[in-house]
Amino acid sequence: MLGRDCRFLQGEGTNPETRATLREAIDDERPASVDILNYRCNGQQFWNRLTVAPISDADGEVTHYVGFQTDITDRKIRERRLEVMNRVLDHNLRNKMNLLAGYADLLRSDLDDPDALKSVEVIAETTDDLMRIATAARKIDHTLSAPSPAATSAGLRGGISQLASRMRDRYPAATITLSLPEDDSLDTTVVGLPTAIEEGVENAIKHNDSPNPAVDVRVERRSPEWLAVEITDNGPGIPDHETRVLDRGETPLTHADRLGIWLIYWVVSKAGGEFSVDTSAEGTTLRLVVPANP
Known part of the structure; x- marks a missing residue:
């Protein structure tokens, strides 16, 4: 649609606030991206992810705008x-x-x-x-659903220590040990990582039929950019069908009875990391390897 204004795609249901956001960005000569409801020539509604960016000449003066549109109706x-x-x-x-x-x-x-x-x-x-x-x-x-923090990091070290204290209060019979690197606050911006670790620790205790459940949480900084978390327990192990679905997906015959393992998997995947499970009758080790600041 070279040379045409995309406003001809808008209609009665297009959000005025979205229009205003685009107009303000153009007036300020800055790029903008919005999800906008558009209309086909036959009146059919569809959703677009619209990105508009200014183009400048050799003198730095904005001469044109370029727009990119992606149909995101299915996503919406x-x-x-x-x-x-x-x-x-x-x-x-x-x-x-x-x-x-x-x-x-x-x-x-x-x-x-x-x-x-x-x-x-x-x-x-x-x-x-x-x-x-x-x-x-x-x-x-x-x-x-929590928004990704732009540049705000949180110290994982303090969060894990507080988590261990809560779990000891909640499950007095359980033994929880921590192995954390010295002089490292383990700052990270991974959304949901403390929740994923808490899920792994609590599930290791709750699904352990031993009178004295034991869980060890080990965190390593494998490089300045990557963190590795291991949660090891002495429980009976996770059934094969619970871990198989992580590689093959849910089917009518194989599915995870517990959603906790999916929560951990999705948190790690969202950060661009790797999640693995080693399990046997002697216990289970969950490994979460994530970039510190994805």
Whole structure:
């Protein structure tokens, strides 16, 4: 569309604030990128990722503008679908599960028949399980939806020390050891990394049937640009189907029962790092290798 103003693609549903953002950028002679609702000639709506940038001559005077457009309709639909599903998990499902749990408690107090009580316990356990899934889904959404900090880094060393203290208070029977490099605050801008480490540590304790669970958290700075985190436990190991899906994806026959492993995987992948799992009957080691400042 050489020489044409892209405004002819706009229509009734185009957000005025988006238009204003583009206009201000052009007036200030600076680049801008926006998601904008556009219209085809037949009236069909579609979403564009529009990037506009000024072009200057040899004297530094802006003479033209170049625009790049990418159809992101599928992405927008997917984002909206996720928003709806998150609301369902956060509100509808949680409320329904609370209702079921309340009625299960009422039935439990009124029943004397052992078989009937056993059925009520199954209802209560299933309700608790669904509530945990909903909570895990909300946690994943909250962690991965956090905006990437432009240049603000946080000291991972202090966060891990606080995490160990919380876990010891929460699980007194567990032994948690830390191996951290000296004189290094382990600054990083990886979004969600403390949450991923906490997920790995807590899952290692909760899914360990030993009376004395043991978890070791080791952090190394393999180079100035990369951090490596290892979480090792003495638990029974993670089932093969839980780790296989990380390489092959979810299928009707293979799926992860716990969302925590996906949270860790997505945090590391978002940062451009590598996540691996070594597991056996003697225990499991989770390895998270990430750039310190992606």
